[in-house]
Amino acid sequence: MRLLIAAALAIAAVPALAQSAIPNRTIIEGAIDGYIRPAFAQFAEETGALDLNVAALCATPSADALTLAQNQFRSAVTAFSRVEFIRIGPLGVGDRLERLLFWPDRKGIALKQVQGALAEQDATTTSPETLQKKSVAMQGLVALEYLLFGTASDDLASAAGSYRCSYARASTALIHGLAETITGEWHDDTTVGVAAALLNPRPDAADYRTETEVLEKLAATMIHGTEAIRDQRIAPIVSDSTGTPKPRSALFWRSNMTAPALAANFAGLHDFFVAAKYPEAIGTENAWVAEGAIFEFGNAARATSAITAPMEQAVADPRQLQALKYLVVVTKSLDTLLGQNLAAALGLSVGFSTLDGD
Template identity: 35%
Template sequence: MRLSSPLTSLPLALSLVFALAPAAAQEEDALSPRAVNEAAVPSVMARAVDGFIIPGYRDLAEATNSLSDASAALCKSPSDATLDVARSAFSSVVQAWSAIEIIRLGPALEQNRFERFLFYPDRKSTGRKQVQAILAKQDESATTAESLKGKSVAVQGLGALELVLYGNGAEILSSGSGGFRCRYGLAVSQNLRNIAGEFLAEWEKPDGIQAAWKKPGTSNPLFRDNKEAATELLGVLVHSVEMVKDQRLRPFYAGTIDGKPDKGRPKLAIYWRSVNTMPAISANFSALQRLFDTAGMEELLPADSRSIAGSIDFLFKALIAAADRMEGPVDAALADERQRATLDFIALNTADLLDRLNRQFGASIGLGAGFSFADGD
């Protein structure tokens, strides 16, 4: 296996490769198409809903409530202390969102809720330009959650609020001269609270999407059988790992480009202003492991393929630990050889995790060796 990382990362990367090698050898023998353990599917889906999805949205609702309260307090009594509390509340929402954003389906796709909560990637800096225009013009129509809801998705979510709290000129929030900026930020925080409440309400409806997840069948509008339900659940993991690889890591660091070390592009990293880039990525991996384990996805596998689940869980733990070792702003991390080596390790093993979920787990539950979530087949 050829690594693009500096030599300092080689022992760490190889230790993980060798640790997984015995399981990988067994898994290769189990790659011929099998069938999902259909008897386990309803309970696995129910645990995914009751043990991961609904609690995740409850946590998000609580975090956004706290953020809204902290934003209101900042506007009422601007000071360094209230600004610090608001920023801390923002980081808590980033963590709560990063722990549930992997559920990008159902209510998240309705009414543009996902994009309204987080507009990313933003390759043309649309959000920055539109937020700056609102601040420059002091557009009062952006200072209520209701009116904000009808504006561009780029100015009403986490990216917009990060610009308000951490962007150029944010220091005026702690003084009495930041009134408009604070009112706009408050409207964004209230909008986030409202969207989080909608997520939770939709998933808590007994006869809504949770019922469709828990009871696959011919009359089910989402899953006609157990295999379709299992495929959807595995797809959540596959697409989310792919998202971390392609939308969270690759934009700011690719390891090597045309054989040369990548200097990195720190300002393309998500949440770089608030130094939440790596904490958010760690939360993404932690959420994926929690969903995998809480739902008991190992039970979907044939008995002789259960080692696949063990190797996937091992990779999750290694990736979470590596992400947690990353410290400080992205630009400082890219200037540090040890942290660059850790990024290389994360990129290498994220790709390995994607392969194990997409090809090995998928084949073992009967999706077939040619099936690819990534290609939409």
């Protein structure tokens, strides 16, 4: 009830100012140096460790080596979940996001293609060079999760899983390589780097022409994050249209990473919000906007921590199912706070859906 009241107040309230209380450049620098660069660097580090662990598993298969690889997969997923909402810049170039995470996948394309490769022992999946030329659904974290946690994944602990392990090794090499590329581009301080484009917008630029446009793109990334959590992560699970939850529609259910990934999604949004100094930018007259957003991020953290069981068991538990549904309410409140109230306080226009192609 407290959340619903807070959401209603946020919708009804109107920010007092329509400009930033701190220099626009301070917000942009905070977003880049305070969050984006270190978060992508962490993703590259975790995928590098994953690559090494899977390589060690393939070289010397054992139950312990498999457990290490599986646990490092979970760490890589957590790191990715903290940056996946940052669609501006390198992650949004070409099909990079799809190569890292082919999702949503309502038709189960990744599962069908990975299972087909395993059945055929398709040798082209065992080399990064040839795997990269195949469907993006066969390359990223969704495909890798099935290889490490899916049916017959226990074979990876012995020589029986040699083909499967070689496929997983090629996948981790591509994931880590892409993570390093993205991180390197964010750390490129030359005039052609994305950071320079954001920090020095020009009227004749093809991407960022004014500081206001940069601020709008940065704010829109947060709205995309809350929409993706609600529409692509939670809605398929709770399935309100049918009334019957679908736990196997959850991202990362095989590795029991659905709730931890959601927690990392929200934590990343919170840390980005703080690092970009939005609370300071809003100013004292609109402090309620920042306080409301931080309050909701706290609600999200508590709700995700309440989802402790594997997804099939979680949706059968009324308390955990309610926690999932509660997260939908949180995202809608954050939509208002970040997409309407924050934008109004800073004089921005970000009231569009970044999921619908606008």
